[in-house]
Amino acid sequence: xxxxxxxxxxxxxxxxxxxxxxxxxxxxxxxxxxxxxxxxxxxxxxxxxxxxxxxxxxxxxxxxxxxxxxxxxxxxxxxxxxxxxxxxxxxxxxxxxxxxxxxxxxxxxxxxxxxxxxxxxxxxxxxxxxxxxxxxxxxxxxxxxxxxxxxxxxxxxxxxxxxxxxxxxxxxxxxxxxxxxxxxxxxxxxxxxxxxxxxxxxxxxxxxxxxxxxxxxxxxxxxxxxxxxxxxxxxxxxxxxxxxxxxxxxxxxxxxxxxxxxxxxxxxxxxx
Amino acid sequence: xxxxxxxxxxxxxxxxxxxxxxxxxxxxxxxxxxxxxxxxxxxxxxxxxxxxxxxxxxxxxxxxxxxxxxxxxxxxxxxxxxxxxxxxxxxxxxxxxxxxxxxxxxxxxxxxxxxxxxxxxxxxxxxxxxxxxxxxxxxxxxxxxxxxxxxxxxxxxxxxxxxxxxxxxxxxxxxxxxxxxxxxxxxxxxxxxxxxxxxxxxxxxxxxxxxxxxxxxxxxxxxxxxxxxxxxxxxxxxxxxxxxxxxxxxxxxxxxxxxxxxxxxxxxxxxxxxx
Numbered sequence: 001x002x003x004x005x006x007x008x009x010x011x012x013x014x015x016x017x018x019x020x021x022x023x024x025x026x027x028x029x030x031x032x033x034x035x036x037x038x039x040x041x042x043x044x045x046x047x048x049x050x051x052x053x054x055x056x057x058x059x060x061x062x063x064x065x066x067x068x069x070x071x072x073x074x075x076x077x078x079x080x081x082x083x084x085x086x087x088x089x090x091x092x093x094x095x096x097x098x099x100x101x102x103x104x105x106x107x108x109x110x111x112x113x114x115x116x117x118x119x120x121x122x123x124x125x126x127x128x129x130x131x132x133x134x135x136x137x138x139x140x141x142x143x144x145x146x147x148x149x150x151x152x153x154x155x156x157x158x159x160x161x162x163x164x165x166x167x168x169x170x171x172x173x174x175x176x177x178x179x180x181x182x183x184x185x186x187x188x189x190x191x192x193x194x195x196x197x198x199x200x201x202x203x204x205x206x207x208x209x210x211x212x213x214x215x216x217x218x219x220x221x222x223x224x225x226x227x228x229x230x231x232x233x234x235x236x237x238x239x240x241x242x243x244x245x246x247x248x249x250x251x252x253x254x255x256x257x258x259x260x261x262x263x264x265x266x267x268x269x270x271x272x
Numbered sequence: 273x274x275x276x277x278x279x280x281x282x283x284x285x286x287x288x289x290x291x292x293x294x295x296x297x298x299x300x301x302x303x304x305x306x307x308x309x310x311x312x313x314x315x316x317x318x319x320x321x322x323x324x325x326x327x328x329x330x331x332x333x334x335x336x337x338x339x340x341x342x343x344x345x346x347x348x349x350x351x352x353x354x355x356x357x358x359x360x361x362x363x364x365x366x367x368x369x370x371x372x373x374x375x376x377x378x379x380x381x382x383x384x385x386x387x388x389x390x391x392x393x394x395x396x397x398x399x400x401x402x403x404x405x406x407x408x409x410x411x412x413x414x415x416x417x418x419x420x421x422x423x424x425x426x427x428x429x430x431x432x433x434x435x436x437x438x439x440x441x442x443x444x445x446x447x448x449x450x451x452x453x454x455x456x457x458x459x460x461x462x463x464x465x466x467x468x469x470x471x472x473x474x475x476x477x478x479x480x481x482x483x484x485x486x487x488x489x490x491x492x493x494x495x496x497x498x499x500x501x502x503x504x505x506x507x508x509x510x511x512x513x514x515x516x517x518x519x520x521x522x523x524x525x526x527x528x529x530x531x532x533x534x535x536x537x538x539x540x541x542x543x544x545x546x547x
């Protein structure tokens with residue numbers, strides 16, 4: 001891989017409160033352009049915190065985050081981030097189309113350009129025909145697709161996803177996993193993806209960063225060499241099971257005994 | 273692709289009318305019983321005197337014969353109430369915006385706002401007459417406005433600050449300014465809260481205006497007439513005036529409720545009601 005680096009994290013640490021809890025310690029991580037990196041670890045290991053630091057939503061106590069060759073703050077001000085949370089965070093007073101267009105409005109796109117992009121995005125997430133509905137008229141999976149369309153609408157350099165499918169049922173989650181991979185390929189985006197499902201991480205990622213419980217550290221990075229594009233068969237290939245086993249063993253080695261596979265996420269407790 | 277909302281079975285207008293009738297029937301029966309009690313049971317069986325409660329038919333005949341005076345007095349007092357409501361609600365909304373925007377200012381001022389709310393505002397009515405003039409509608413508007421202020425301020429502030437944290441994180445990721453965050457997230461979020469208060473305070477505004485009238489004012493005002501007619505034993509007129517005040521209060525509330533439905537047409541509660 002000779003691709004350039006989109007995210008470069010060095011010696012990052014985060015302590016909450018004065019002399020309080022060490023949430024993250026000694027984090028080093030490189031994400032290359034076009035990469036799909038998952039952060040996996042037990043609840044409370046600080047993976048959501050790490051994601052928020054990369055997005056400059058919260059500030060690190062020490063260390064450095066470089067995004068697209070500039071500090072995270074500059075990257076945020078340049079609108080380099082698209083963010084998808086566990087909850088869709090859509091605005092009830094806006095229709096599906098207008099929710100998708102929210103970042104475009106803020107970037108000052110004119111109406112015609114916005115309309116074109118909305119159409120493209122609806123097509124991308126397969127919600128054409130639903131643009132005039134309000135979010136509460138959609139199912140959870142559809143809402144999350146709107147949220148993904150909104151995050152991608154302005155073609156950000158980096159997509160940050162915080163357990164985006166954690167609140168969905170297993171079948172919807174698997175379908176959206178497939179859709180996300182298709183979108184990732186079509187849009188050539190770079191993604192950092194927080195999850196605590198081992199199979200989800202392995203299926204989606206090019207690399208899986210395994211984190212330990214408090215203070216959160218990256219204890220291992222597993223390269224996922226499964227062939228692209230990934231399909232239904234991928235989930236049944238022997239290599240898939242080997243990698244799942246490897247990630248699970250790494251998690252156990254890092255002291256995450258309580259990790260249960262396929263946890264359908266509860267409220268993310270590190271969501272400060 | 274059909275929208276979930278469109279898949280609901282369509283009812284015929286006849287069925288809908290029938291359902292409406294059944295829904296309203298119990299209330300209509302109670303209304304009828306109330307009128308019967310007022311007209312016959314209270315005066316004839318329980319011997320309630322005229323100065324306590326005149327017979328329904330007597331009040332109604334005054335309500336009809338004096339309709340010109342009654343409604344013009346009602347209109348006069350409604351203008352006082354409306355003026356006070358507009359001033360009070362506008363000031364409260366602005367105040368809530370300022371408090372939500374600059375939190376330290378909020379923590380400095382909110383204790384005093386709460387303390388001020390504990391003051392029985394109508395106690396000021398005789399004094400506002402001195403401040404703004406006995407005959408001036410402004411003195412009544414001030415009472416009505418101050419009555420409206422606190423509920424609106426508290427609700428608007430709660431609305432402005434009850435935004436999901438993730439919503440604010442999203443705005444931060446868009447590098448949105450405070451101003452944009454207010455415009456696109458906080459203010460729309462606060463509207464359902466605000467309208468609840470705007471509806472409730474219509475009633476308070478009418479109360480403020482009428483009580484303001486009681487302490488003196490133009491003879492065109494409803495409150496003055498209620499008080500004066502009791503003084504000359506024209507109880508029927510006073511009761512008819514109270515009915516006028518109630519009808520205006522209901523219409524005022526209803527008008528704000530209609531505006532609410534138009535403005536909040538996106539809100540789930542509004543949408544589900546209008547299937």
